[in-house]
Amino acid sequence: DQQVKQNSPSLSVQEGRISILNCDYTNSMFDYFLWYKKYPAEGPTFLISISSIKDKNEDGRFTVFLNKSAKHLSLHIVPSQPGDSAVYFCAASPNRDDKIIFGKGTRLHILP
Amino acid sequence: NAGVTQTPKFQVLKTGQSMTLQCAQDMNHNSMYWYRQDPGMGLRLIYYSASEGTTDKGEVPNGYNVSRLNKREFSLRLESAAPSQTSVYFCATLPTSGSNEQFFGPGTRLTVL
Numbered sequence: 001d002q003q004v005k006q007n008s009p010s011l012s013v014q015e016g017r018i019s020i021l022n023c024d025y026t027n028s029m030f031d032y033f034l035w036y037k038k039y040p041a042e043g044p045t046f047l048i049s050i051s052s053i054k055d056k057n058e059d060g061r062f063t064v065f066l067n068k069s070a071k072h073l074s075l076h077i078v079p080s081q082p083g084d085s086a087v088y089f090c091a092a093s094p095n096r097d098d099k100i101i102f103g104k105g106t107r108l109h110i111l112p
Numbered sequence: 113n114a115g116v117t118q119t120p121k122f123q124v125l126k127t128g129q130s131m132t133l134q135c136a137q138d139m140n141h142n143s144m145y146w147y148r149q150d151p152g153m154g155l156r157l158i159y160y161s162a163s164e165g166t167t168d169k170g171e172v173p174n175g176y177n178v179s180r181l182n183k184r185e186f187s188l189r190l191e192s193a194a195p196s197q198t199s200v201y202f203c204a205t206l207p208t209s210g211s212n213e214q215f216f217g218p219g220t221r222l223t224v225l
Binding site for chain 1: 211
């Protein structure tokens with residue numbers, strides 16, 4: 001049973017527009033949520049995180065929104081750039097020192 | 113600082129062969145992890161080590177063994193490789209304090225024929 005779900009395997013967005021990547025989770029014990037970005041032939045790199053005490057965290061062009069009641073989080077990228085084309089993984093854990101559960105990823109294509 | 117390094121980058125094995133994937137970190141992190149990534153499956157945890165000398169099973173430990181002999185190194189061993197173990201393997205580390213951001217190595221692409 002998938003505890004972290006990314007239901008869109010891929011997403012195409014025009015350069016300059018907003019990219020919205022969605023993630024749902026089932027475990028109400030999750031308190032930390034992270035987004036990782038992965039380019040081909042490289043390891044994942046941390047992008048942004050949010051804890052359950054917040055509903056929004058912003059870092060430059062990247063904003064993560066958390067809706068605990070809906071068990072849903074989203075990553076917004078504004079404006080989208082060609083270098084944002086990558087696979088994005090949503091991840092969650094019950095606490096800082098616990099194992100992280102990853103979603104299956106969403107491949108983002110930024111179109112020129 | 114090299115961060116997290118993995119060797120080898122690529123490996124082809126025949127069914128039944130054994131090999132060890134190496135991971136080393138120079139960030140003085142306590143926790144280390146081994147994941148595998150398969151198409152459409154995301155990242156799945158194989159084993160992890162919260163500190164030197166301790167290891168625990170993750171989601172998919174069958175067919176693997178690990179060794180954490182010192183703080184820097186965490187190795188993953190396949191005793192008798194199977195085609196189902198064809199995958200990309202990533203090692204990761206977690207800082208002792210602060211955020212729960214894991215740092216990943218570049219990966220080892222393993223093919224078992």
